[in-house]
Amino acid sequence: MAEPPFLETLNLRRSYTEGEKSSVEVLKGVDFQARAGEFVVILGPSGSGKSTLLNLLGLMDRPTDGEVRLFGQPTGRLSERDRARLRNRSLGFVFQFDSLLPEFTVLENVMLPGRIALRKGEGLAALEARALDLLDRLGIRPLAGRLPPQLSGGERQRAAIARALVNKPAMVLADEPTGNLDRRNGELVSSKLRELVDTLKVCVLMVTHNEHAVRFASRSIHLLDGRIQEAAP
Numbered sequence: 001m002a003e004p005p006f007l008e009t010l011n012l013r014r015s016y017t018e019g020e021k022s023s024v025e026v027l028k029g030v031d032f033q034a035r036a037g038e039f040v041v042i043l044g045p046s047g048s049g050k051s052t053l054l055n056l057l058g059l060m061d062r063p064t065d066g067e068v069r070l071f072g073q074p075t076g077r078l079s080e081r082d083r084a085r086l087r088n089r090s091l092g093f094v095f096q097f098d099s100l101l102p103e104f105t106v107l108e109n110v111m112l113p114g115r116i117a118l119r120k121g122e123g124l125a126a127l128e129a130r131a132l133d134l135l136d137r138l139g140i141r142p143l144a145g146r147l148p149p150q151l152s153g154g155e156r157q158r159a160a161i162a163r164a165l166v167n168k169p170a171m172v173l174a175d176e177p178t179g180n181l182d183r184r185n186g187e188l189v190s191s192k193l194r195e196l197v198d199t200l201k202v203c204v205l206m207v208t209h210n211e212h213a214v215r216f217a218s219r220s221i222h223l224l225d226g227r228i229q230e231a232a233p
Contacts, residue, residue, distance in 0.1 A: 004072030005033040006171050006203045007057060012066035014052055026052050028226035029066070034205060036170070039197040041214055042207040044223035050207035051175055053223065057205065058091055058173045059083040071170065088116060092164030092202075096176040098156040100148040100163075107131055107144040110162045127166070134162035137199070138192050154185030158192060165196065174206040178213065190216040 012030040015023045026049040034040050044050045055061040056068055059075060068075050070086065078086070087093075100109045110131040115124075135141040138158040140151075148156055157177060164172050174193070178186030190206075194216040197204050206213065207223075214220045221228045 004069075005035045006071060007034040007205070008032075008069040009057070010067040010069070012053075012056060012068065013064045014049075014056060014061070015064045025064075026226055027056075027063075030223075030226075030228055032221060032228055034171070034203050036203055037197060037201045038218045039194050039204045039216060040206070041217040041220045042205065042223055042228075043209065043211065043214070043220055044207070045209060048223045049226055050209075050223055054173050054175050054205070054207050058093060059087055088113065089167060090170050092167065092169040092172040094157075094160050094164045094172060094174040094177045096179040098148070098153075098160040100156055100159060102148050105145050105147060106135070106140070106151070106159045109148065110135065110159060110166055113163060114166045130168075131162065131166050134165050135159070137196065138162055152185070153181050154188055157181060157185070157189050161189070161192065161196070165200070165202070169202065171203040171205065174204060176208055176210075177206065178208065178210055183212065186210065187212060187216075 009030050009032055012027055013025065014027040015025045017023045030053065042050055042053065052061070056063050059068070070090070075083065075086070100106070101112070104112070107128070111127055114127040114131065132141060132144060135144055138161060140155055140158050143151060143155060148159070151159065178189050181189065190213050193204055193206065196202060
């Protein structure tokens with residue numbers, strides 16, 4: 001029997017109320033799947049609902065209708081505490097702005113989610129070793145002791161990727177991670193994400209308006225008028 005997809009959405013819908021009576025339907029029945037070892041790029045113009053979709057997939061918001069299933073399990077009835085635990089232990093997040101804490105070193109920033117979710121029987125030494133390995137994979141291990149303001153934009157974003165992966169998540173959700181970078185650094189970040197997909201077999205979902213990111217993807221999805229359509233990478 002085939003393994004269930006890491007992620008599956010079923011008729012996913014999200015509406016927002018404007019004023020007392022009117023509502024705007026942003027997502028209009030989204031159905032798709034994502035599996036281990038996939039780098040899926042979700043494209044669409046500004047205002048197309050990409051971030052809304054990512055918030056639903058990351059359990060930071062609840063759909064108006066439909067279902068998000070993670071690792072074969074429905075999430076609709078999970079409590080807020082269980083949703084938060086699932087986010088911290090099984091999902092990683094990368095945003096347009098790195099959000100690194102400026103008073104902490106790069107290594108301390110990367111280790112922070114791991115300190116929150118430190119597993120029983122695992123010490124700080126193992127966590128630090130894992131963080132340093134990720135920084136090495138991303139080509140910035142020599143910068144581990146520096147503060148974020150001492151790094152370039154591309155270096156900070158790679159540190160943010162390491163932070164997203166430190167808890168060994170099954171899936172990483174990236175919201176415009178190259179949107180604040182020039183083309184060269186944007187392509188470097190995208191290529192590093194692809195390398196991590198291939199080596200760690202993590203699933204990455206990246207929403208972006210950057211068409212250049214498609215060449216690093218396993219496949220791409222276009223979000224148009226609240227619905228998706230598949231396209232070849």
